[in-house]
Amino acid sequence: MLRRRRNLQSLAGILEIPQDIVLDLPRITMLGNKQLLVENHKGIIEYTPSLVRIKLSQGELYIYGETLTLGNLQAEQILIEGVVQEVKYDM
Template identity: 90%
Template sequence: MLRRKRNLQSLAGLLEIPQDIVLDLPRITMLGNKQLLIENHKGIIEYTPSLVRIKLNQGELFIQGSDLTLGNLQAEQILVEGVVQEVKYDV
């Protein structure tokens, strides 16, 4: 499995393809502590105004804060808005 992953990384580099696409990795973009955009997710596990748990291909993403809301819900993309205090990637 590890060898295949390395081969895919090498292939992505040669073909100039982003590794997140080839390796099915999430893309996480944060704008200050107000917005967090998660692309290539596998679904929402838990949602409260102080905690959002998102399933990823490998593990979970924990977002803690206050007044958290979900916006722009799409099959491959979630926008979390509010005051983000902590982001934890658990594999």
């Protein structure tokens, strides 16, 4: 498995393809502490105004904050809005 991942990383570098696409990795983009966009997720595990847990291909993403809401919710991306205080990636 590790060897396959290394081969895919090398191939992505040679072909100049973003690694998140080849390796099925999430892309996380923050706009200040007001918005957080998660692309390439596997679903929402838990949602409260102070915590959003998102399943990823490898582990979970924890977003802690205040007045968190789900904005643009699509099959491959989630927009979280509110006051983001902490982001934790757990394998």
